[in-house]
Each structure stands twice: as structure tokens, then as C-alpha cells.
Amino acid sequence: MAEQKQAGLSIGKRTILLSVFFMFLIMVVTLVLTMVVPGGEFARTVDAEGHEIIDVHAGFTEVQGGIPFWKWLLSPFLVLGATGSGTLIAIILFLLLIGGLFNALTEQGIMKHMLGRLVNRYGRIRYRLMAVIIFFFMAMGAFIGSFEEVIPLVPIVVAMAVSLGWDVQTGIAMSLLAVGCGFASGVANPFTVGIAQTLANLPMFSGMWFRGINFVLIYALLLAFVFFHARRISKTGGSETARGEAVGADPKKDKGVLLFTFIMGVGLGIIILSGFIPALADYSMIILALTFVAAGVSSVLASGMGVRQFFRSFLKGVVAIAPSILLILMASSIRYIMEEGRILDSIMHFAMEAGSGMSRAGLILFIYLICIVMNFFVPSGSAEAFLLIPLIVPLASNFGVSSQLSIVAYAFGDGFSNIIYPTNAALLVALGLVGCSYGKWVKYSLPFQLLNLLLTSGMLLVGLAIGYA
Numbered sequence: 001m002a003e004q005k006q007a008g009l010s011i012g013k014r015t016i017l018l019s020v021f022f023m024f025l026i027m028v029v030t031l032v033l034t035m036v037v038p039g040g041e042f043a044r045t046v047d048a049e050g051h052e053i054i055d056v057h058a059g060f061t062e063v064q065g066g067i068p069f070w071k072w073l074l075s076p077f078l079v080l081g082a083t084g085s086g087t088l089i090a091i092i093l094f095l096l097l098i099g100g101l102f103n104a105l106t107e108q109g110i111m112k113h114m115l116g117r118l119v120n121r122y123g124r125i126r127y128r129l130m131a132v133i134i135f136f137f138m139a140m141g142a143f144i145g146s147f148e149e150v151i152p153l154v155p156i157v158v159a160m161a162v163s164l165g166w167d168v169q170t171g172i173a174m175s176l177l178a179v180g181c182g183f184a185s186g187v188a189n190p191f192t193v194g195i196a197q198t199l200a201n202l203p204m205f206s207g208m209w210f211r212g213i214n215f216v217l218i219y220a221l222l223l224a225f226v227f228f229h230a231r232r233i234s235k236t237g238g239s240e241t242a243r244g245e246a247v248g249a250d251p252k253k254d255k256g257v258l259l260f261t262f263i264m265g266v267g268l269g270i271i272i273l274s275g276f277i278p279a280l281a282d283y284s285m286i287i288l289a290l291t292f293v294a295a296g297v298s299s300v301l302a303s304g305m306g307v308r309q310f311f312r313s314f315l316k317g318v319v320a321i322a323p324s325i326l327l328i329l330m331a332s333s334i335r336y337i338m339e340e341g342r343i344l345d346s347i348m349h350f351a352m353e354a355g356s357g358m359s360r361a362g363l364i365l366f367i368y369l370i371c372i373v374m375n376f377f378v379p380s381g382s383a384e385a386f387l388l389i390p391l392i393v394p395l396a397s398n399f400g401v402s403s404q405l406s407i408v409a410y411a412f413g414d415g416f417s418n419i420i421y422p423t424n425a426a427l428l429v430a431l432g433l434v435g436c437s438y439g440k441w442v443k444y445s446l447p448f449q450l451l452n453l454l455l456t457s458g459m460l461l462v463g464l465a466i467g468y469a
Contacts, residue, residue, distance in 0.1 A: 015437045016323045022438070023330040023422060030334050031072050034341030039065020041345045042391075053199065054390040060349045067341040076329035079336040084383065088332050088425070091148060092325055094289055095429050096318050098152050101296035102433070103317025104310055108300045110260065111156070113253040115163045126164045127227065133157060134178045134223055140272075141182025142215055145191040145381075147418065148426045149271060149288045150179050151433070158434045166230045168436050169444040173226045176430050177419050177445060181222050181452075183381070184415020185215040192381040192411045199389040200403045207404040210468050214408070214459055221455055225448045256303030260295045267291025324432040328425040335377050335423075344377065344387075352391055364401050364409055364460050367392050371413020379424045381414045402469035405460065412456045420449055 043058030071078060079085060105111050122129045137153075140146040158171030186193040188205050197204050270291075271284050280287070300310055338344040351373075355366045371388060378384045388410055396406035418424050422438055431441055 015432075015435070016327070019327050019422070019428070019438055020330065023327060026334060026422070027072070027075070027330060027337065030337045031067070034065060034067050034072075034337065034343055037065065037341075037343040037346050039063045039342035039346060040349055041342060042349070051386055053386055056390055056394055060345065063342050065342040065346070067337060071340060072337055075333035075336050075340075076326070079329060079332045082336050082339075084380075087380070088328070090285055091425050091429065092328060094148070094151065094285065095321060095324060095328070097289055097293060098429075098433065099321030100314035100317040101292060102152075102155055103320065104300045104305065104313040105260075105296055107313045108256070108303055108305045109253060110256045110299055110303055111159060113250060114156075114257045114260070115159050117257065118160055119163045123164060127230075129164075130174060130226065130230065131223055133174050134226065135219060137175050137178035138182030138185070138215070138219055138222070141179040141415075142185045142187040142189060143182075144272060144284075145183065145189040145194075146271065146284070147179055147183050147381075149284055150175060151426060151430055152288065152292045154430045155433045161230075165234050167233055168434055169441065170226060170230050170233070172430065172434065172436060172441065173222070173229075173445070173448075176427070177226075177448070178222060180415055180419035181218050182215070183418065184412055184456075185211055185218055186408065186411035186415065187211045187215050189381075189411065189415075192385060192414055193407060195382050195385040196389045196407045196410055199385060200393045200407060202403055202407075207468065210404075210463060211408060211411075214456070217455060217459065218452065221452060222448065225451070229444075252303045256299035259302050260299035263291060263295035263298065267295070321432065324429060327428045327432070331379075331423045331425055331428060335379075338377055348374070348387070348391060352395055355395060358399075360399055360401055361461060361464060363396065363399050364405060364464055365457055367396060367401075367406055368409040368413050368457065368460060371410045372417050375414050375417045376421050376423055379418060379421065381418075384414050385410070401464065402467075404469050405463045408463060408468075409460055412460070416449065416452060416456070420445055 040060055040062045042060050043055045044052045045055045045058075047053055080089065102111075137150060140150060154172065154175045157175040158168055161171030161174060162168065183189060183192070187208060188194070193211070194204050197206065267288055267290075270280065270287050273280060297310070300313075301307070305313070335344070338347075348370075351370050355363055355370070358366055370392065371384070374388060375384060378387060389407070392406050392410065393403045397403060419427060420442060422428065427441075428438070431438060
């Protein structure tokens with residue numbers, strides 16, 4: 001990782017090929033599902049804001065399922081024209097911008113200089129710095145609903161982690177894993193809990209005290225997990241660890257670093273404000289993209305890079321990151337295949353029927369499981385809310401489980417799996433930017449996911465026992 005950041009952005013061909021093969025297998029499995037699962041659909045209604053919501057009173061109807069082979073084969077490209085593809089296109093453009101600008105920042109030495117400054121200043125208190133960074137990213141997810149927006153920060157945190165003597169996975173955990181955990185805790189997440197409570201006719205962000213306790217417990221678990229891994233590799237001298245070099249004064253690079261950090265700070269400040277100003281919330285990704293462009297371009301030019309050299313470096317970064325686009329399109333095609341094959345609603349219908357005969361404790365854990373499984377096919381938190389909440393809230397209420405607790409189960413199921421499922425485009429983008437294979441990330445993060453599953457399942461049972469509502 002350290003060498004990668006000095007030499008410029010690149011993604012290994014073997015990593016891309018293995019990832020493409022893995023995604024292709026998932027596409028094949030999804031195709032088989034369209035052949036064996038009967039087609040069906042729930043009736044839907046449209047709310048005041050134009051969102052389609054399942055109408056549970058109109059019921060479920062069996063329909064003809066299946067998808068033509070040609071449509072399945074071209075699904076990674078057809079998904080660009082599907083409903084809701086605007087977010088996907090925005091993520092792809094966002095990725096290309098990040099790739100180009102990071103390559104320019106790296107080739108000009110801005111990244112190395114900035115990281116050297118950080119190591120010089122915080123190297124002796126690096127574990128305190130770790131705790132602060134993890135809290136910051138968790139708060140971004142919990143209170144603002146940020147996830148994709150933090151992608152530009154992931155390579156910076158990863159490079160910093162390596163410079164401080166840790167490894168690539170530690171940096172990903174401090175940033176992307178942390179924001180995913182905060183997102184899942186849902187303290188005041190407008191894109192999951194906010195939408196879900198509105199659909200369930202609950203006051204927005206009500207019941208925050210219980211989700212706040214969950215936030216603290218999840219933070220403690222994540223910090224302990226990352227801390228002990230970092231301590232272990234520091235003692236064993238893992239192959240990816242590397243201490244940063246002492247960095248002396250360089251007026252031009254100092255100016256570039258100052259511009260970059262100032263402009264990015266302003267952008268992050270605006271995004272934080274978006275959590276309190278609804279009008280800004282829909283534009284947070286655009287705001288961050290423009291901020292990152294302004295920060296990247298101004299810093300490399302101020303540090304002495306010529307305009308022609310910048311464009312060459314930017315284009316090289318775009319070309320290096322471009323193979324990741326195919327992975328993103330393949331991952332996004334999974335939901336498209338299921339919707340075209342008319343099996344997404346069928347799977348939900350069968351799941352609801354299976355849960356109707358369970359105990360209250362079994363039901364809340366089953367709702368958690370449903371949300372975990374469905375997030376594999378529908379990675380968007382808000383889209384999953386419109387799909388699941390009209391089904392799981394009435395089901396839970398019929399058996400004496402509060403709407404508030406079923407929404408916590410939904411938030412858990414949607415958020416944590418975002419940071420391990422290969423169908424999540426943001427995860428693939430972040431792993432590609434830092435040169436970490438999906439297999440290596442799963443091997444590192446799976447123990448945390450299992451521990452966290454036990455913790456959050458226990459909290460759901462506690463919520464049930466104390467009558468959280």
C-alpha cells in the first residue's frame with residue numbers, strides 16, 4: 001500500500017479478474033433463482049413524494065416470472081437505464097473523479113508529504129488518534145447517513161494507517177467499516193431510520209436513546225477489534241506495515257497540503273450541516289465531489305504541478321481505476337435481474353409467511369435476518385426501507401413487537417452487511433482504490449461481523465424484554 005501510494009494509483013489485474021469471476025457466479029446463481037422461484041408481486045401505491053410503497057392490504061399476486069437470457073447477459077449495462085439508475089451513474093462518475101485526482105495528488109507528492117506531517121505530529125499517540133478517527137466516521141454514518149460520501153477519505157486513512165505502522169485493512173476498518181457501523185446504529189440516520197419511521201407513522205428519530213446505547217456498544221466493539229489487530233501486527237512486523245519517513249519543510253507542498261485540508265474541511269462541514277438542513281441532504285454527494293475536485297486541483301497546482309502534467313496524471317488515474325466500473329455494474333445488475341424475473345417480491349412473500357408462526361423473540365431475530373438477506377439484493381438503505389417496512393412493521397405489530405424495535409432490526413440488517421457484501425458498489429470502489437482484494441477484506445472483517453451479530457442480536461432481545469417502543 002505504501003508503495004502504491006507513492007507510485008500512483010493502480011489495481012492488480014488478478015484482483016479484478018477474480019472479482020469479476022466471483023460476481024459472474026453470483027449473476028448465474030441469480031439467474032437460476034429466476035428459473036426456480038415462482039414469479040409474483042405485491043400491489044404498490046405511490047406516496048405524496050412519488051415513492052412506490054408496498055400496499056399490504058391489496059395483497060400478493062402470482063405472475064409469470066423469468067428473464068430472457070439476452071437480458072440477463074446484458075443486465076450490467078441495461079441497469080444503467082433502469083429506474084433509479086441516477087445514483088449508480090453518480091457513483092461511477094464519482095469514482096473516476098477520485099481515481100484521477102488521487103493519482104495526481106500521489107504523483108505530485110502531496111499525499112506522502114501530508115502523511116509524513118501526520119506521522120511526525122501524531123505518531124506517539126497513534127492509538128488515541130485511531131479512537132478519534134473511528135468515532136468521527138461512525139458519527140458521520142449515525143447522524144448524517146453518510147456512506148458513499150466518505151469514499152474519497154478512505155485512501156487517505158488507509159495511507160495514514162500504513163504510515164503509522166499498521167496495515168491496509170486497519171485503515172479500511174477505521175474509515176469504511178466505522179462509517180458502516182455508524183450507519184447501521186441509525187441514531188439519527190435520515191436515509192434508513194428517518195424514512196422507516198415516516199413510513200411507520202412514527203415521529204422522526206423518536207426512540208433515539210436506545211439507538212444511542214447501541215452506538216456506544218458497537219463503537220466499543222469496533223475500537224477493541226481494530227486496536228487488538230493493530231497491536232498484533234505492530235508487534236509481529238506484518239509485511240504491509242511501514243513507518244512514515246520524517247518530512248521536512250517544503251513551502252510549495254506545505255501550501256498544497258494546507259489548501260487540500262482547508263477545502264476538504266469546508267466540504268465536510270457543509271455535509272455535516274446537511275444532517276440538519278434537509279434541502280442539502282439530497283446533494284451531499286455532489287457537494288463532496290465538487291469539494292474534492294476543488295481541493296485536489298488547487299493543491300497540486302499550488303504545489304508546482306503544471307496544467308498539462310496534471311491532466312496527464314489525472315487521465316492515468318482514470319484509466320487505472322476504470323476496470324472497477326465493470327464490477328460496480330455487475331454488482332448492481334443483481335437487483336435488476338431479480339426485478340425483471342419477478343422474484344424479489346416472491347422471496348419477500350415467502351419470508352413473511354415463514355415468520356408468521358414464530359415466537360416474539362424468534363420473530364425479531366427473523367426480521368433481522370430478512371433485512372440482512374434482502375440487503376444483498378437491494379443495497380440501497382432507502383430503497384430497502386420502501387420495500388421492507390410496509391411488510392415487517394405490520395407483521396411485528398400483529399405479534400406484539402413494537403414498530404420501533406422492528407425498525408432497529410431493519411437498520412442493523414441494512415447497515416452492517418453493506419461493508420461485507422460484494423453487491424455494494426461503495427465497498428467495491430473503496431477496496432479498489434486502496435488495492436485490497438475482496439477475499440482479504442472478508443478474511444479480516446468476518447470475525448468482527450460475527451461478534452457484532454451476536455452483540456446486536458442480544459440488543460434486539462434486550463429491547464424486546466424492556467418493552468422498547
